[in-house]
Amino acid sequence: MEQGMEIVASRKTALLLGATGMVGRELLEQLLQHGAYRRIIAPTRRRLHLDHKKLDNPLINFDNLDRYREIFRCQDIFIALGTTIKKAGSEEAFRRVDYEYVVHAAGLAQKAGANQCLVVSSAGANSESSFLYSRTKGEMEESITSLDFWSVHIFRPGVLVGKREELRLTEKLAAGLTRAIRSVSPTLLGDYNPTDADVLAKHMIDAAQTIAPGVHFHGAGSLIAG
Numbered sequence: 716m717e718q719g720m721e722i723v724a725s726r727k728t729a730l731l732l733g734a735t736g737m738v739g740r741e742l743l744e745q746l747l748q749h750g751a752y753r754r755i756i757a758p759t760r761r762r763l764h765l766d767h768k769k770l771d772n773p774l775i776n777f778d779n780l781d782r783y784r785e786i787f788r789c790q791d792i793f794i795a796l797g798t799t800i801k802k803a804g805s806e807e808a809f810r811r812v813d814y815e816y817v818v819h820a821a822g823l824a825q826k827a828g829a830n831q832c833l834v835v836s837s838a839g840a841n842s843e844s845s846f847l848y849s850r851t852k853g854e855m856e857e858s859i860t861s862l863d864f865w866s867v868h869i870f871r872p873g874v875l876v877g878k879r880e881e882l883r884l885t886e887k888l889a890a891g892l893t894r895a896i897r898s899v900s901p902t903l904l905g906d907y908n909p910t911d912a913d914v915l916a917k918h919m920i921d922a923a924q925t926i927a928p929g930v931h932f933h934g935a936g937s938l939i940a941g
């Protein structure tokens with residue numbers, strides 16, 4: 716039986732949303748190298764400059780996800796989509812990405828047969844928060860956990876540290892400050908510890924290989940290298 720499960724596990728298809736982002740790029744690199752997956756579907760709105768026999772990179776319009784039902788056939792869906800109010804241009808546009816695209820895509824994948832959903836949220840996510848960012852993340856978590864997945868893993872990183880194409884000054888300052896605090900006292904920040912994007916990606920992929928039905932939350936305090 717265990718041998719049979721191994722065989723199925725090595726033939727998985729992963730759907731990755733957010734493959735052009737800081738966490739998404741790490742996820743993509745690690746998923747492509749991982750023996751459990753034979754196919755990675757990574758829909759984006761701008762082409763990935765990467766050729767790999769396991770990779771399928773359809774260009775899509777995220778406002779019309781219903782049109783692309785065939786890409787949602789997978790075992791595991793990994794979601795690292797997100798924007799900022801500044802980048803999106805309005806609170807409404809921010810919510811469209813961080814809530815609507817995420818929940819809609821997860822719902823389509825679940826209906827198409829996906830068993831597991833692994834999604835990046837944030838430290839401080841809380842649907843009752845007066846801050847739009849934390850509230851949106853909290854609402855997204857609640858909607859995702861109400862879907863009928865066999866297993867849901869929600870990751871709540873602190874400030875992300877990694878290879879970013881653009882300069883985000885506030886994020887850079889917060890990352891520098893929290894890293895300095897972590898070096899003095901590794902436990903002081905707890906679930907607000909900075910999180911390395913590559914380490915987060917590894918935790919997400921490892922979680923997808925565990926046999927753990929139900930909903931699981933992974934705080935920044937647990938998202939450490941090791």
Ligand SMILES: NC(=O)c1ccc[n+]([C@@H]2O[C@H](COP(=O)([O-])OP(=O)(O)OC[C@H]3O[C@@H](n4cnc5c(N)ncnc54)[C@H](OP(=O)(O)O)[C@@H]3O)[C@@H](O)[C@H]2O)c1
Nearest residue numbers: 733734735736737738777796797798835836837873874875
């Ligand atoms: N940055 C932090 O310190 C921090 C801390 C805690 C949690 N988080 C959360 O972690 C997740 C990943 O963060 P990250 O820093 O890796 O994000 P990122 O580098 O900004 O990447 C975001 C991804 O979302 C896609 N995206 C954004 N707007 C889109 C739109 N309108 N239509 C289609 N795709 C869109 C981007 O595609 P394009 O490349 O085409 O724009 C990119 O693939 C996010 O949910 C974020 O909120 C971040």
